[in-house]
Amino acid sequence: EGLIEFYGSFREMFEFFCKHTTIHGTIRLVCSGSNRLKTAFWTLLLLASLAMLYWQFALMLSQFWAYPVVLTMSMHSEPKMFPAVTICNLDPYRFELVSEQLEQLERMAEESLTFLYGPKASARLFHLRDKDTARDRDMDTAGDMDKDTNMDTDTDRARTRASRGQGQANFSSAAFRLSQNFSLVRMWDPRAGKNQSRVGFRLCNSTGGSCFYSWHSSGLGAWFRFHYTNLMAQLGPGPARPPQHIQDLVYSCQYHGQPCRPSDYVHFHHPVFGSCYTFNSKGTDPFWTATKPGIPYGLSLILRAEQREHIPLLATVAGVKVMIHSHNQTPFLEHEGFHIRPGIATTIAIRQDQVNRLGGNYGKCTTDGADVAVELLYNNSYTLQACLHSCFQHAMLRRCGCGYFYYPLPAGARYCDYSRQPAWGHCFYQLYSQLRNHRLDCFQHCPKPCRESLYKVSAGTAKWPSAKSQDWVRQALRHQNGYSSSSSRRDIAKVTIFYRQLNSQAVHEAPLLSENLLLSGMGSQWSLWFGSSVLSVVEMLELLLDALVLALLFCFQRLRAGSGPGTPPSA
16 A cells, blocks of 8 residues: 555546646546547547657667668878788799690680681781790890899899799699680670670580580680689699799889888789789888878889780780788789889879778678688688688589689698589689679678778879980999899889878768667657656556556455355356
8 A cells, every 4th residue: 555556446546647647738638528529639639649659769769770870080190000012013924834835825825816806816916925025035135245233133033943943843744734625606796786796615514514605805815814724723832833032023112211121021922913022011010100191201112014924815914013901911913903004103192091890780790700600711811802702712612622723722622623623614603603693692701891991092103214314214223123124114113102191081880879869869759749758657657557456456356246155156
């Protein structure tokens, strides 16, 4: 009795609530009892307000459980670490061990060009190749004439050739072979116009069935790359790759006006571009701290962009590939980066942006990749591209029984080549089509990083060296850096990378509707429709409790009355 108020009936309880509650409008249900029209009006009005209130509550809760986000931006200006910079020569290796097979492959390409486009097309292409070979021979002759001034460089090259020969001593050229089963086909495309055609090659499964044509915008290049991939897969990642020296690609390197040190770069082999170097890969050396913006305080490189071992159908561009990326991150140069033209000075201004994602209920992201279901095949920090490539490689191993040459392998696996898996191309192109059309589950298994650094770049170019300064520049490079070319501006390039500003923009995801905002919005709606507060909600809960207790009491009284002494016994 100290907690519950007892009423004689539900009507008495309801009248007491309407007269004493803080909810607006309820007293009209009692004071207008003699006017049924007003009572009905206020009853409908209160019910409509209650319906509108809960409709608004449902909208707010559905929006909250959708977990939307809003982007907030902030600017920071402080000294920061210079990003990692990766450079690669756009001239893939022509390995001596498979030089005969590459020449045979070029003859096959010449025959295919003759078959598809007539003898003039193949003659034009390989006449240019022979012309380039003759030019390279002249360049080598000019380099031999300067051997007195380039003794160190010649010694390095001799060591490279010697070590290359030692590395190839364990291999036999007869172990590599080309397949004649992938012929090019040309088909006219009536939808693209009268003079438009497509070029591709036929692929079949291991039983010779389920064949289809792999069409490409550059069918001959795709066909050549397919055979080249098989040769490189047979070559394997072993000792056949020649050792490289940074002088083969970089004539001069300076950062903040200081020469680069051997500890400032690391070398790695890229399956597409060959020899590559990454500067400031770890991002822990204070030498690479950027304290001022501007060209004089950036990274300046003079690069070698020769095409001594040019493979025309594999590398259709000349120059150097450059990519700016975060530290401890694998550079995927076939998907990102930009080209530096020979004979051009390129200045690249960068600005760092930081992206921070919420994760959890607000989106799928990972902090370090430890919670990702895909086993990463790269030994660097987690990125979306690294996860997708690893996922695709694992799918290749499961379905095709071998791995794709351009991606790393897990322990114990082997690369695909048609000497061991004749139908791997059929499996690869079908699997890649599924990945491209998002029918492979790699995109579901690979979330974005929760924290990511992006670099926005803007570039400017100018001819370098100029006509009046090129003789001086060539002589300076000849005496200081072992430059031994007789060409003019066709085999060197200059690139300068610098911070345009030390301001960095940070983009943060924040909940659009947090718990506090949700409660505040619900309180506002409650006040709008009923003009009351949280205490009014407590009054309604008290009314429900009193009604429940009163109902239980009435039920108990009826049970007692039904079991009294005056009740006749049941039959």
